[in-house]
Amino acid sequence: MNEMNLGSILLKTYQVTSLIIIFMLSSLPEVCAVDKKKQAPSGAVPVFTNFVYSGDDKIYNENPLKPDEFYNPILQGCYPDPSITRKGDDYYLVCSSFSMVPGVPIFHSKDLVNWNQIGHVLDKPSQLKVETAGISMGIYAPVIRYNKYNDTFYMITTQFAGGFGNIVVKTKDPHKGWSDPIKLKFDGIDPSIFFDDNGKAYVVHNDAPNRGEELYNGHRVIKVWEYDLEKDQIIEGTDQIIVNGGVDITKKPIWIEAPHIYKKNGSYYLMCAEGGTGGWHSEVVFISDSPKGPYRPAPSNPILTQRYFSPNRENKVDWAGHADLVEGPDGKYYGVFLAIRPNEKDRVNTGRETFILPADWSGTFPVFENGLIPMEPKLKMPKGVRNQTGSNGFFPNGNFTFTDNFSSDKLDDRWIGVRSWKEDFVKVTKKGLQINPFSINIKEVKPISTLFYRQQHKNFTATVTMDYLPKSENDLAGITCYQSESFNYVYGLMKKGSDYYLVLERTKKGQSTILASEKIDISKPISLQVSAQGDEYRFNYSLDNTNFNNLGGTVSGDILSTNVAGGFTGALIGLYATSANDI
Template sequence: MRIVPNPVLPGCHPDPSVCRVGEDYFLVTSTFSYHPGIPVHHSRDLVTWRLVGHVLDGESWLPLEGNTVSHGVWAPTIRHHDGVFYVVFTVVRGDEGATTYVATTTDPSGRWTVPTPLEADGIDPSLFFDQDGRAWFTAARDAVAPDATGPGEIWMRELDLGSLTLVGPTRILWHGALTGQWVEAPHIYERDGRYHLIGAEGGTGRNHAVTAATSDSVTGPYTTDPRSPLLTHRHLGSGEAVQYVGHADLVESPDGEAWALLLGVRPVAGHHTLGREVLLVPVEWDEHGPVLAPGAGRVQGVLPGLPDTASGPADWVSLRGPVVSEVADGAVTLHPQPVPLSGRGIPAFLGRRQDMHGFVFETLLATEHIGEHDAGVVALQDENTFLAARVRRRADGCVVRVTGRMGGAEVTRTEVPVAGDVVLRIRSDGRSYEFVAGTSDGEHLLAAFPHTALSTETAGGFVGVLLGVVNEAPEDAGPLTFRGVRYDAP
């Protein structure tokens, strides 16, 4: 089988799930507290992906105010049956618990239904349509079975497609392959009359792994595939270009080739800022089940060093809900909100996923339009970890300064006076973030931080860096237009 360039979808796109209809593949990924939620990507070759819509937008949106950035929409699964696309997903709301939903459509690039809640414990829901047309729902939860052999378990109920409700008994399928590890990310596949349950174990860090179990019946009992883990990079050492490999979903091409889409990260010096990205590996089936990355046992096609190209047009996102904005021709107009990035409301922020290690992200602001605004460019992990170069007006004129939070602690750097048009720029070589102001008298380096300051390893959580613009001000302060917004390789 051919070696493909990886990642096939760079930047923060965790927990990939894929289905094929004819020659068309459709991919969904987790979005946590980003709005709009659950992007739908389309491909004809599994390598080149194009954003065609979102499951959660407009009337289908579910409010997420009060959430941390890493709560929200987790681990969707997309499936197709009898002309209908189904996406099941979980919304985690911190101490309030989690709710699992199902949304449907006949056009994945169009509108989706308002999500229907399901009576389902846990996270990482999935659907399997058997050859008899019955739909089976699986998910992961803390083990409740008295004979549990692990801390988590995969459970199953039937989904009634007419009422979109779970019916019939709950069946506990599997407690995982690895002693003491929580099993998650279940997907079921049928091959030659045998059922194969793929899961993920080892957490979301370096011990992440793809594991499996098999059964003669869709409802079990399932027996651990002794070849587990089927794929992991935890044994390859810290120098491996891709780490944290796991959470796989399998798909077959029209000509019978099998592939797995899964997640992984590309760390720099042990820290990653891009989030968990989508990887592609070939699959072969033998008499025991699927073999992931046959002959290699690892993700291939990742170039050494830090060569990157942007993945394409931006999927602009806000936090926890929609903001009033317009994006067109390299300009972003953003209406203000008095909501800080450090809060859990909906700030006046629009960002795009950082998907290159080395980059330049910049925009131009006219200081004559700065009144009560505190506006500029931001590199954001979450509400406790972000850095921004912002312009604001003082009594004697405008200044630009770097502020933010690192691990929840406030960060402030020296103010620099500015006038006229000012270019605000964030640039990186993959190992540092520099914040720069360009004025008529030249370029001013405002501050520089190691990339570890914004890494997931430092901040915690499950996301990567967003690069965006912010307009924090009273609502009546008026909108600002960020002109010449550019994101490119350095």
């Protein structure tokens, strides 16, 4: 078992064994969730303008696109656990969001190449309650499905916060919002819903083995329930185990999860992830004559993995799995799945990203085309499709620049909060983006007054201009590079005595160290910048928005990786303000 896989197992085991504690905490009255979110009593409120994020990865520079090609992944940065569905010519894709707010980003496409974000599924406080949840809690493995029999879309997921557990929300139109969550009466994680030709519905999910029957660490099962569409609830007593352990339990497979049922040519197919979400990750498939089994594994599993190749291969893509299938506009099947692209030190800072591959389903079982060889950065487009990524409102990929002058009344959907709703601390003014500080700092597991953008490249530069006058030593504002509440960099402006200082602080395992500080003239707005070349990060500043000076030298991005910080998210770049500065 490789080191990365072991880390995945430990993380997953920690996740499951923590659920009881999390649900107990989440169900307590939120006595301070709102009261704590007060503006700085001193009135120190920063205004941010001219945010520019620019990626410059070698792989894109060395692999320019031809007219009939597009880049893989289709969603760069922390967009893991993708699920996809189709209604007519419209495709909808969702991803995990953990304790990011709003929850469950949702994308729309007509061709599987060009995607635009239409918002978030869980975009109201009644749907998402992650105020006391760690960054890697919250929303896991959402699945989106369209039911043609009642013309309704369903999103089913596990919310590890707020006392929710497994939930489902519905809508007739994904562009117009979703219902409040309906709590589902079963345990386990990674639920998926399936609608049969006869109008019946079923739910499958990952669960623990029956009590006393666990054979090894990572032993899990897949369960199926019949589902009552009128009551929107599983039918009690209909559950049964359809996969025990995985493809071959004698080999002690770990973490069979993320199940989906499909129907093709009268047969039922169960596709699952197996091997944990790290280096042994894979996708496997089973077949049955009934949605409730028994299911028989394909003779040539896995159908997707990157685990068999040299760890030193160039342009490495790894951890591939957690897939979902859909029929494409050209009649071929395609699968979306997560994978990672580590940096030169094999660390994962950009998180688990959304990839796509065609799937050959001309035989009995589907197989991902080129999913069992080292993955390439480019794909051929479906016939008749034109690549419009990065233009006409479609999401960019490859090397791109994202600029936001904060001149629109509505913030771009790529801006998110962590445990806090943007509306609670952000205001767009004529002067720029105003962040009203909470009396909470970024190291607390509480709502924080920070607006985040995902790191989407190994090599990038992010720059923002800030106009800010801290009133007391409790005030700080600036930028942060954030993997979690316990692993982050804070680069901000603060006051000490009658002077103003720019400070750089590194927090690892909750322990903070000041790496550098410098007295600053704040008579004019200051431009703050973070740049990364793989694992090497540098924090710079400019007083004239042209000439940049470095503070703190080159620092390691190790704490911004899941390898060091743990968890399931990618690094975030934040515009941060607090009236509870502890530096």
